[in-house]
Amino acid sequence: MPSLPGIIIDRPHGAEAEDAFFRLTSEVEKVTELYRHLHANPRVSGDEGDTLRTLMDELPAAFEKETLPGNVGIVRIGEAGPSVAIRAEMDALPILEETDLPWAATTGAMHACGHDVHMAAFVAVARTIAAMTVSPAPLVGILQPREEVGDSGAHDVLRAGVLDTHDIGAVIGAHLQPALESKAFSCTSGPVNAAADEFKVVFAGQASHGAYPHHSSDPLLAVSAFVVSCQQIVARNVDPTQSAVLTVGTIKGGSSPNAIPDSAEVTGTIRTMSEEQRLMVQRRLREVANGIAAAHDCAVRLEIRKGEPILRNDPELAAEIERLLDGQGHTLREFRSYGSDDFAFYASAARAVMIFTGTEVEAGNLHSNTFTPDAGAISRVATAMLTGYLAAAHILKQHGPVHPSVS
Template sequence: MGAELRGALRRELPAAVALRRELHTTPHVSGQEGPTLDRVLDALPGGTVETVAGTGAIVRIGGPGPAVAVRGELDALPIIERTGVPWASVNGAMHACGHDVHLAAVIALTRALAACDGGAPLVVVLQPREETFPSGALDVVLSGALERHHVRAMIGAHVQPVLKEGVVACTPGPVNASSDEFRVTVRGAEGHAAYPHLTRDPVYAMAQVIVAAQQLVSRAADPMAPTVVTFGTVNAGTTPNAVPGEAVARGTLRTLSAGWRERLHARFTQVIEDTAKACGCVAEVEILPGEPILTNDPALAVRAGERLREQGWTVNEELRSCGADDFARYVDVAPSLMMFVGVNTKAGLHSPEFLPDDASVGAVAESLLAGYLAAAPDTAGMTSTGASSRNR
């Protein structure tokens, strides 16, 4: 079955590469993915279609019974592209995180499976809003669609430029961090820049807050629990010769330790409030819970790694990062596996110059195939009534 599927997959790759370039030329940002969804649905080989998460869809290929699901992200980023290729986007959005590659790979795999007999049913999750919060994956989970389609495993693959081309990371256990956004507001007393003693300077206090928060990483967190505190924006004042009354900062808290995550929030709030108070100011801290830790199912990771080696790929079992992905939401529904696929590109993720080459479509597709084959044995012998949905 594996050899037959791989041959069928290779035959689908030229069309998938062309589709990737088409999707790359006309990207759509989170919440506006409708045209991308329509184009991807047109490329699929039939199946039942169920609308989900507003601008997303669930597509089932195959008969009733337990299924394996694969995820493709529909959204692009609000980034102006600077790749210079003839098929670059010119609409102010860009597939700067490889979602065009992922979608094309999902299409290639789906068409290959449809061309071959046998195998577990496939559920294609065409997910919106991966790049924003609230999460598109969370909406998919809350819809109950995965349970209705009796999904027994969820498979994903993401391009990763920190890996060399030809390498696929298939790591058991935690692979991506939780990520929670925060907003810090420091309030003081405004006044003339020449008379700082008559003010309570929130800018100075915010500077101390930013520095003090880093001790959470160096002194409060277990050195074996990766933790990142990032202040991404700082805003205060409207003129250089006045002390403003307020400073506002936003950023993220990330960790690979579920036990430390809640305590990190509490310690962060305490450090911020106490530091601002020591500067004569008052701080207000808001924390917006984001994505949980993404944890790969160990058994799936091992079996997929074996399949990848059989297919000629070099397997990395150690890659973990404090990046975040809402794919983590699927872990609560079914055993899940996110693989990271090395690609040939000089620029990093979310860069206006990020552009994996065409071979990345095949690399991601073969990784998804390995994940599908690794998960398919878990569906053997199970029975189900299936789920009803509309036909496209």
């Protein structure tokens, strides 16, 4: 095992931290069956009670354990003082699994985003830290429900005041990412996930028989023009050296091939990496909708649901994590994605870093019914979590808790 320079200033803590990685290897092997159980018994957003109880039972008795409303689990080990939190998401997706795994889920739900891997990795890391003779900082585990839905579990954690109650100075997240090659890690500084907003546009016109279109105000024609025009918002308003994403996901309208309906609707998502872009795209979306409605003699209603903010990795913490991962001989990559994660809410309230870890290409895409992480995925996620914990503990000892850095 290569040395891990800079984790703790004095040598005894450094040796203890280095030993922790040896111990982690054994703990990862022990959670393999836990991972398979979690995978075979997924619980969708809002129904994570069984999963939370399973995780609580798997954690050492030394942990203080608390269940908050909404199936939020908070576990802690260590004396008072600035602590480091690790977030593990518990919810699965309503997807029918189509893998050949012996432990495949058969309930119509599936851990198609790697949350089962994240949970098993967290248990391995928690057991490792609990076994340390001298731990560098108290550990708080946030066992979070409802990451996959708009009613985010991260809101519950923040509303409950967990960051203040437990004096949390830094929050660590880790996530599998098939866009990275296996064995690669990424903890890029600054924005790494986009803000995610959803929109719904309803055009209301005048219904008519399809043979008499001149008696109608055609909302389907308005919707068609709107979908095409939407694609120009990014192409003609965003600096080409930057980016944004506007995607139409559904179009609904009409029920008969020979009738023009009285209304039609479009829904979609907006992904942006700056607040300026976020506001601009929303403004242009309204302007385009209003203009097309007027041109087609329709009324229009546009709703925008504000979702997750931009996920910004704290630069100092990200740099320290990169240094420790590099010191262990791991492959590092710069990675940013227009995906979103409610971990962004933690990063808006405290120093935080999301670490991405690669999977085999054959694993499939996130949210795919064939998503199959490779055998080393738990080990890599656990390594990311433990490294993040040690790096954050080191920075807290040097500087103390701070507000999140923005770049």
